[in-house]
Amino acid sequence: AQTVTQSQPEMSVQEAETxxxxxxxxxxxxxxxxxxxxxxxSRQMILVIRQEAYKQQNATENRFSVNFQKAAKSxxxxxxDSQLGDAAMYFCAYFYGGxxxxxxxxxxxxxxxxx
Amino acid sequence: GAVxxxxxxxxxxxxGTSVKIECRSLDFQATTMFWYRQFPKQSLMLMATSNEGSKxxxxxxxxxxxxxxxxxxxxxxxxxxxxxxPEDSSFYICSARPGTSGGDYEQxxxxxxxxxxx
Numbered sequence: 001a002q003t004v005t006q007s008q009p010e011m012s013v014q015e016a017e018t019x020x021x022x023x024x025x026x027x028x029x030x031x032x033x034x035x036x037x038x039x040x041x042s043r044q045m046i047l048v049i050r051q052e053a054y055k056q057q058n059a060t061e062n063r064f065s066v067n068f069q070k071a072a073k074s075x076x077x078x079x080x081d082s083q084l085g086d087a088a089m090y091f092c093a094y095f096y097g098g099x100x101x102x103x104x105x106x107x108x109x110x111x112x113x114x115x
Numbered sequence: 116g117a118v119x120x121x122x123x124x125x126x127x128x129x130x131g132t133s134v135k136i137e138c139r140s141l142d143f144q145a146t147t148m149f150w151y152r153q154f155p156k157q158s159l160m161l162m163a164t165s166n167e168g169s170k171x172x173x174x175x176x177x178x179x180x181x182x183x184x185x186x187x188x189x190x191x192x193x194x195x196x197x198x199x200x201p202e203d204s205s206f207y208i209c210s211a212r213p214g215t216s217g218g219d220y221e222q223x224x225x226x227x228x229x230x231x232x233x
Contacts, residue, residue, distance in 0.1 A: 033220045045224035095220045105158045
């Protein structure tokens with residue numbers, strides 16, 4: 001069965017600094033998708049970034065980038081120039097299965113940003 | 116685009132009563148909708164998957180008779196918590212997957228509903 005592991009329950013970063021959130025997953029599939037979602041205090045789930053497993057190039061969205069290591073089954077999120085608004089829970093998620101599939105979430109990492 | 120709404124955003128009900136939560140895809144048709152439950156400081160737990168016009172598929176351990184899901188149209192799914200008890204108090208989140216637009220993996224989340232059972 002597929003599993004997603006986030007080993008950092010909480011992280012803290014100074015405003016304007018860079019922080020990396022870790023995520024590992026377990027799967028026997030070769031074609032799948034990986035996501036990072038942000039859940040701020042409002043609790044609305046917001047898609048931060050998406051990575052297709054067949055793409056070797058790491059996805060980037062403005063200040064957010066990932067380090068996707070397929071062989072190691074690792075998918076870390078780097079947040080550059082951290083802002084106060086980045087403070088939130090971050091969930092790593094795995095998707096496989098096309099129209100029959102569903103997201104599998106990690107337990108989340110709570111990110112605090114210090115001014 | 117790709118907005119999902121939930122109503123109500125917060126509901127308080129008495130123990131033993133039933134409460135219905137609506138999930139709507141506002142600007143797309145959703146062939147598949149998902150219902151999640153989230154306890155404080157925890158991750159999302161998938162409760163069930165529903166496809167328009169067919170019975171929902173419940174995850175192991177989720178009581179289908181307590182959590183009734185109806186996906187009556189391509190834009191509306193409802194979750195009814197029957198005979199609610201305080202332990203049903205939680206945050207319920209729905210998400211919707213478009214049928215034809217976007218990839219099979221695209222999934223859009225509603226803002227959630229906080230249920231408090233007294």
